[in-house]
Amino acid sequence: MQLTRRHVLGLTAGAAAFAVAGVQITPAFASAEDAEKLIMDFTGGATAAEGKISLTAPEIAENGNTVPVSVNVDSAMEGDDLVESVIILADGNPNPAVATFHFTEMSGEALATTRMRLAKTQNVIAVAKMKDGSFFMDKKQVKVTIGGCGG
């Protein structure tokens, strides 16, 4: 499966906007390699560093069909210290691309929240692209459980 940035990118507005990836669903589950390839496409081969970006997601999903996730990038949002876009990937879904958020100086801060479906326990990955050409990444495993015996 080939995914280009065009598939994942959506529209942008004054504030952060997102587009749920509307590409075809493949029957097989994606692998970490598929997610890795999408990251490489996004960064143009550059390595994404740790720091600056923080991803917030539940440790265990209450409902795998609608899992809340937030990203926040520490940035002045002006000049070169500007977040241009953030992609969110889920490396165990049939299609790992979840959403792309675009930001401008008008956004004020690089903060976005959405909900996604997770097919099983997997890593959720967020990568931020800065105007100066650097990239930052955060990753969190979210467990999807059968549930039901605590007490």
Added chain:
Amino acid sequence: MHTRRDFLQYALNAGFVLGAAGLGANPTRALAQQKLTQDDLLKFESKGQVTLLHFTDCHAQLKPVFFRPPDTNIGVGAYAGVPPHLVAEEFLDYFNIEKGSPSAYAHTMVDYVDLARTYGQLGGLDRTATLVKAIRAERGEDKVLFLDGGDTWQGSYTSLKTNGMDMVACMKLLKPDAMTGHWEFTFGEDRFLELVDAMGYPFLASNIFDAEWDEPAFEHTAYFERGGVKVAVIGQAMPYTPIANPSWMFPKWSFGIRPEVLQANVDTARAEGAEIVVMLSHNGFDVDRKIASVVSGLDVIVTGHTHDATPVALEVEGTLLMSSGSHGKYLGRIDLEVKDGKVAGYSSNLIPIFSDVIAPDAEMAAKIAEVRAPYEDEMQRIIGRTDSLLYRRGNFNGTWDDLICQGIMEERDTEIALSPGFRWGTTLLPGSEISIEDLYTETSMSYPAVYRLEFTGAQIKDIMEDVCDNLFNKDPFLQQGGDMVRVGGFTYTCTPEASIGQRISDMRLSGSGAPLEADKTYTVGGWASVNEGVEGPAIYDLMEDYITKKSVVSLDPDAAAVRVVL
């Protein structure tokens, strides 16, 4: 000849010791009671300006109970072999408790039946009321905060029949300053809110958000002035309530641990001038041990949910962690000396409520009698007798659940039975009659249907692995509390230190010893499903029929279905 002083010594920060004090190998109950007094239990090195009293996980037990502590309580990874993951002799050694002493009886299952007959039952909310009043009188009301950690409203015949109002009415007399919770939500959103309105003190939860708008659903922090010190109390409800319990009963609320929210609330409390920040938590012990290391600025965590009882508060990364047991057996106390906005000293003690040596508080005793009166005759109705010790608590099995699995397999005609690993439910001594009240203490809940379904061997394995990971994941933030699901009709091997998918092996049918086959279908009965619309008889009705037919029950506590590989 020993004096009372010899009998009971409190060692600051090192666990208090109820010394042997001349008790022989088989002390008589009369001797034990003569030795132990209410004053002994209240003896405490009072300190500083603030006293925190912590009461948690009583599971609606208004009357004194027998409760056998676990024989197995395994910690994994960094949490192996440290409190609260110590049982029996290891526990006694760690906390320097004399074997055979009252404290040994309260905290371990060593010589449980003998010591139970010697020292009698623990708990009873009227006894707790006596202690709370005595401590408020000694310290002055203006120094004491009384905190209810939750799991207070569920777990008895009367709490089920009154939908929790019995507990609200009785707890009100103790004048708690705040509460958080877990099973409280299983009365459903409407009833929960009605009862919170009736309490007259705040229900605090930093980690419950409106599921649609992602906004805080409850007050998260309450501020108090105690002994001239500004104290903030932040509530934390059971993070996995919508996963461990039926979320369709409270669909508007989303939970989770939300450590970043907690940190923000701690920071806010400090900014508001709080000198002491306390978390009133229903996270469970290991989750809170990790919280103490990832959230800064918490002076004290009073923790519940996992029903662990430690004789004193433990220091974890500069935070005091007090875990006050369950079923009304204990009252936790921490005194804090506050200087320049910091804890400069403390003393702590988990007071065991020996029901035979503490005078019941008259006001509470009358209220308990009042809420029980309409149901007293039915609760006392005897349905059978047990030859064996009936208990529930333990990581893998207990005789109460063995009995329940047998009942389900027989009454629903299934090959296999599953019984949830609840940590609530009390103990009956060998030779006891089994009353309706005893049965409901093990089964009282708002989603009691016993299902009968067909699962493949692979599905059964998946369920077992999933539950086992909730218990033994090396990251405590992924632990939900509770114990391993109990099984009937098959045996298995469990390797707690392995990872998900690798812990359960060698599943074999009990009768034939034949391995469970992945693609073969088996009939399975179980109760307390979190799904909506489950059909089947209520577990308490099914078990009443089963025990009545059996008349006398007899279980082999050594006939464990699980081989544990450590």
